[in-house]
Amino acid sequence: MSFSTLGLAPSLLNAIAEIGYDEPTAIQRAAIPAMLRGEDVLGAAQTGSGKTAAFALPLLHTLLERRGGARQLHGLVLVPTRELAVQVGESIRKLVSHLNAPVKVAIVFGGVSINPQMMALRGGADIVVATPGRLLDLIEHRALSIAHTATLVLDEADRLLDLGFSEELNRILALLPARRQNLFFSATFPPAVQKLADGMLHQPARIEVLSEAASQPAITQRAIAVDVPRRTMLLKHLIQEHKWRGVMVFVATKYAADHVADKLNRNGIRAASFHGELSQGARTETLTDFRSGRLQALVATDVAARGIDIARLPAVVNYDLPRSAVDYTHRIGRTGRAGASGVAISFVTADAEQHFRLIEKRQNQRVPRETIPGFERTETAPPVSGVTDTENGGIKGKRKSKKDKLREAAARAGGE
Structure with a gap:
């Protein structure tokens, strides 16, 4: 199977070709069509399985399709650590750099001054990759609104809970619109993670690639x-x-x-x-x-x-x-x-x-x-x-x- 069979926009297919992606991974083959249909997704996949592109490509596809008028937040990606925020954000920016349409991707996390991040969010952003604590700080400073977010991605959800982000996640979920697409990825599903997924997702497409020999x-x-x-x-x-x-x-x-x-x-x-x-x-x-x-x-x-x-x-x-x-x-x-x-x-x-x-x-x-x-x-x-x-x-x-x-x-x- 090639990327051209997954229903992605021609501009994204060109970006994929320029970057040098050969063929979709197991999670990309399963997740991208479901996301393009607007379904919620519950994905079980190890890191290194191509998970970031699995949600970034359809996120960019729907953004390019729906864009019009004033810029507002299309996709919010929540991650557990600063390092993962940078890694995911830069992967999305790499795809964006090969598109003709301007797409603004903001990467925000704690441990550094908030002021440059507030400046970077002036005029809004299309996609924000954030750690929960810094996201709430920016919202409290009125530097960002998530009230009209179209898609929420929880990446490495089990680690988000491991690091004690339950309270922050609940506050963020309360600020998001009730009608949105939810993409939930985790390598493991202990009870607390499954409970979070059950409360967030509506009839999700369940994608499990851990058992596939090729993905191991x-x-x-x-x-x-x-x-x-x-x-x-x-x-x-x-x-x-x-x-x-x-x-x-x-x-x-x-x-x-x-x-x-x-x-x-x-x-x-x-x-x-x-x-x-x-x-x-x-x-x-x-x-x-x-x-x-x-x-x-x-x-x-x-x-x-x-x-x-x-x-x-x-x-x-x-x-x-x-x-x-x-x-x-x-x-x-x-x-x-x-x-x-x-x-x-x-x-x-x-x-x-x-x-x-x-x-x-x-x-x-x-x-x-x-x-x-x-x-x-x-x-x-x-x-x-x-x-x-x-x-x-x-x-x-x-x-x-x-x-x-x-x-x-x-x-x-x-x-x-």
């Missing part, structure tokens, strides 16, 4: 048994052995991100930490350095697990295991994107063994434990009194400390 990313999963004190040296060993040009390393806390990055730098590996307590300028600069190859390792908390697209990232390492199987899925999804292959390695310490088994159970896949010569695990696990579902809180006895909760609150604030 080519990610080799590995689990290496190792003692806690040996993880950093094992990480250095793997980077040097495999000659990874880039690796994303996930840790549990801001302190761990800074500490591991410092250790890698001392051992001759160019690394930087990435977490919610960094300023937006520092986050942008760090990502630029990583994408350009000036950094070999990016040591990140889960603030980076979603919304960051690093082209051809060869490897992801779970230095610390995530608290949930859902976060595990999103972490490893940073590699193996857009048809490329990748490897995802988890360090499994003795006291994390039971937790990793629960992650395996959730994803219905057993990952054989490996031992690397010179890094054999010698520690033994403490007795486990019981476990809980990893999707809803991890292991009993491993509850978050007050400091962990404060760090997570800071990370959530960084996401706005």
